[in-house]
Amino acid sequence: MTRLPTALLLAAVMLLGMAVGNPVHAAAPPDDAEGEDTGLSLLRRAAVAARTRGYTGTQYVTAWGRSGSFSLVLEVRNVPGQGLTVHAQPSGRVERVDPGTPAGNMAAPSEAMLEVLARNYRVVQAGGGRVCGRPARLVRVLRPDDTLAARYWLDESGGPVLRRELLDGGGRVVHAGAFVDLTLDPARGDASPSRAAPPTPSPAAGGLDLAEVPRLFVGGWRFPGVLPGRLELFTAHAASAGYLHLGYSDGLSVVSVFIQPGVLDEERLRGWHPQRRGGHTIWMRDSAGQETIWASGGHVYTVFADAPADMVDAVVAALPHEPAPGLWTRLGRGAHRLLSWVNPFG
């Protein structure tokens, strides 16, 4: 993703905002049923449509990170059974992605992820509106303290998510993705029960991928099951390359933690700049994603996140930040090792 000049970016966001219709005006007042997850079924239907309906369109995605905002335009084409193809501009990269991933703009979250979303937030309908000329239903995702965490504009005729916004704890939009134009495949029709294409066969409607966790703990890996911001561990894998991949999500955001044994070779970090956080040094770079690297206790941690900056900061602070061992620690460790070497029962 290329960083655009601020003026150009603001102009583009304003134009695109006008093109998709003013979501503020499109949002109707919350209905009386906000006490229940009245919007969950709409999200579920849009998630299924993002996989099963054919469509072509243009999206823009803007993310506000620690160091500014980043935007890109995506030309997307979804062919049921073949997948979602994304052509990103200005990078020019073309790739086929899963619509349930950050690369697919989280257009089709799994059933298990929707359940996690409903467990951590209240998902309520909040009226309707229009986005890129199409009638839409607005769904608001609220935190337990009733602050707004996300907004979804869902195609009223059974199409995918038309616009999606994530907000941080201060009410600022930190991620927005919306269709500028969308053409639904007429041959597929809407997602009514009688005409919808069957869902992609799957042994399960999503779920935890934590089968390796016991073996990882036996192997000496230590990692938390939950992180600040109601982030729950959903996957843990030790790669053959020698690193550990952990995935956390709260139903909205996705945080990946990569742990490598070793010490960080800071001299070879190109494009990253150090920052002091809570007495520790972390490395960050200017990008759309929240990206952080640091070293702790003989391991190197790398965090990628599609999440608000305040949530990422809390996550980084919650993970280990062990300083280099002091003299007494080292002497004590040496004594322990010597004793273990000479202990015939050890």
Next chain:
Amino acid sequence: MSHLGERASALVDGELNHHERDRALSHLAFCAACRAEVDAVRALKNRLRSLDGPAMPADLTMSLLRMAEPGGPLPPRERPFPSSRTFGGAPIPSMYSVAPPDNRPSGRAGGPRRARRAGYVAVGVASAAVAIGTLFVAGGSEPAPRVVPPVDMFANQHRNTAPYGGPAKPAFSPTP
């Protein structure tokens, strides 16, 4: 100027600076008392300077020489006037019961003992250094590789991670 007082001795010893000496000499020109005192001091010092040094007793010289020879420790010092008077079992101090401090050397071979003690200290310090060095080396971190995270690969893996992978259930609600 007042009388010379203690400066009379300094004048005789030549310890006054030029200014003080000039003032002292000018005072002596018209002060007979100070002049007499200076003369007396000068005569006394000349007399002391002419005396021979005290002769060292032969037995003292021999006993000092024997102290330099190797040998056992000195016997405990005996009180010249042991306290024999007691009251209720407790000794009564008398004018001779408090012995003067024993300033004699604790052994006859002070030089070699000092050297031996220094050797012990050196060996102890060296042993401690070796022990601490061993603990320091043994307690060092395992040889860990220096790594740079494969950021592009990690980013790609993150972007293509489907949380709680699997599609959503086709649960349909009536189209509004």
